[in-house]
Amino acid sequence: MLWADGHGLDAHTLARNTLQLIRNRGTDDARAAVAATPVAAELAVVFGAVGERGVAVVAPGTDRAFTALFPIEALDPAPRLAPLLAALGIATCGDLAALSHESVEVRLGAEGVALWRLARADDRRLIFSPAPRELPHASLDWTDYALKDPERLLFSINALLTRVCGALAAEGRGAHELTLTFSLTDRGTHVELLRSSRPTANQRTWVRLVRAALERIRLSAAVTGVALHASRVAARDAQQGDLFDRGFTTTGAAEDAVARIIEDQGEHAVVAPDNSAHPLLDERTTWTPRAPRAPHAAPTGGKVREAQPAYAAQAALTLQLAPVPRAIAVETAPRRDHAVPVRYRDGGQWHDIAQVAGPDRVSGGAWDPDHLHAREYFRCVTREGVLVWLFYDAQAGAWYLHGWWD
């Protein structure tokens, strides 16, 4: 048996042409049937009367009535069901279809229910899977010249991205992966896969990835054409949330803003600290790029969230570090077995120190001459009321302003 999907087509013509094609190949006794349900079409073609030019047609809306006419054996019931059906006096599909769902389930079980559905022309079999939609794609070829300049290539690819991303956005989908194919003057092609960590139709994001790829790849010849197609597509993330949750409703805008900053300034513009246990505070932190995805969404369900440990820290003055310790001039005074600063000069101005705590001595790195350090830290309150962090570098014999509390 050969099945043909007539959705959206003139089914009768399709059946007739298909039948003609089969007969042309030497099968003279082939028959065809057209129906809205697979079971009605199957019964019509196997048992039904042959209609015009060998095509039987079950009129739309009459599948159940048509099926009811056939003996129950036409549905090929399981051997276990045959004596039960006979005992119940069910001879035709119509007899079975007239029973209720519950009574069939009680008497005949799950197999009986499946047969009952077929007898009612309630055929849930999927003969054809849904046809996959064509994935968005775009291409551009030029013959009069060849491109080598990455910026001009990016300009051309950006035009393709506009079409592909527009098509994706219109379908409510995003691409996980785009395939970029370069046609080269040496008649070869270069295929480059661009991947995003999450499905997105954001053109700026893809432009950023394309730019990064163009900086990386080396082409064997100049480019005469570019094709772009979305090779892996998924529905865009649709987070469940509360429309009245202020953070949730603005997630898209926030993510787009962060993506634009990263695109403009590089991935190291938006960062999070990764702290180690290094004894020197200025060596302790590595700033790692932060994904555009996470600009702090904090869904609360429209209510004020309970205090969370990460943010529950009390407001406090924290240490701010100078990007590089600033060399300063310091006047000291003896205190017990050491000297403490009494005033320092920074930026051409002297600052008197009212109170000083320290020294806190930090030393180490003796095994590595490049990282050898020996510092004496002092926390000093200036007459202006600023708590500053000064240190004396015991190796260099110099004083530095390292930071301040604010």
Next chain:
Amino acid sequence: MAASVADLRALIEQRFPDAVPVTRGIARPVASGIPEMDHALPRGGFPLGRLSVCAPHGGTTAILRAACRNASRDGERAAWVDTGRTIAGAFWDDAALLVRPATLAHAVRAASELLHAGGFRLVVLAGAELAAPQVARLVRAAHEGGGAFVLLTDHSSMAALRLSARIAPEAYRWDRDPFGGPAHVRDVQLDIHVRALGWNARARFPLPVQSHELRLALESGLADRRGLPRTRLRAP
């Protein structure tokens, strides 16, 4: 009566579209979460869609970081543009999105994006001394995005709210060492002065001072060997 108020509001919006805040007065300003501080701020927080200027030092960074945490607790987002790169990673608690631009121009562009997006309730720009056109650009972005914009600077032109803080040298409270000298600073008393159009308020409250754990050696120039196994410290 209600209908006439609505009509009046609609008429004002139509005649003076730029004069109507994006939030239309419904959204609350960005509170710091410090009761004394919020009491001193007009309507209890930093105004939305407007520029607030905080003078650096004196504890204003602590107040603004508290406001970032508070916004985050409320399910909102906050961003901190660290132009001077003075944020110490060991003290950053991730309550706000941290942007570390390379130059002043980058800082302005980043702040403009964040303000214009409308997805950030509070944007703080620290360590940047801006020219008047740059400030105007950012104020316009804040107005369009509807978030509160706070600039940490001494220059306060175009600001809807000005906040300055001062700490007296004797306002620090210390734990003392055995010799009676200062050893560890416990907290500090802040004097806050808030000014806005028709608003002049002061506040005074203590804040703790956060310290970090120093890994110390006994003497300058000596290697810190405390991490080595005890067996290696014994004489052979």
